[in-house]
Amino acid sequence: MLSPEKLARINELASKKKTIGLSMEEAKEQSALRKEYLDAFRSTMKDTIENVTVIDPEGNDVTPEKVKEAKKGKYPN
Incomplete structure (x- = not known):
């Protein structure tokens, strides 16, 4: 994730944009910081999704195939 200083700067620029421009x-x-923030967010979200296993009420693994393939590519047996 982004450093607290960069997050503070993003918020500072957003506030300034609303008031005086x-x-x-x-x-x-601001554009570069937003891009960096979104890249970090997407990376974290992708890692989270790739580490999820979905189990139905009967105990069957119903994880989508796309997620299973991503896991295999990341953690080859």
């Missing part, structure tokens, strides 16, 4: 440099910085 951003300069071109600040807008570019």
Whole structure:
């Protein structure tokens, strides 16, 4: 995940954008920080989903095949 300083800067720029607006440099910085944040979020979400096993009420593994294939690629036997 992003550092607390970067998250604080994202919030600072968002607040400034709503009140007085951003300069071109600040807008570019905001865009880059947002991209970095989304990349980190997506990576974390992907790792979480790849480590999930879905079990139905009868105890059967009903994990989607796409997730099973991703696990095999990540953790080959």
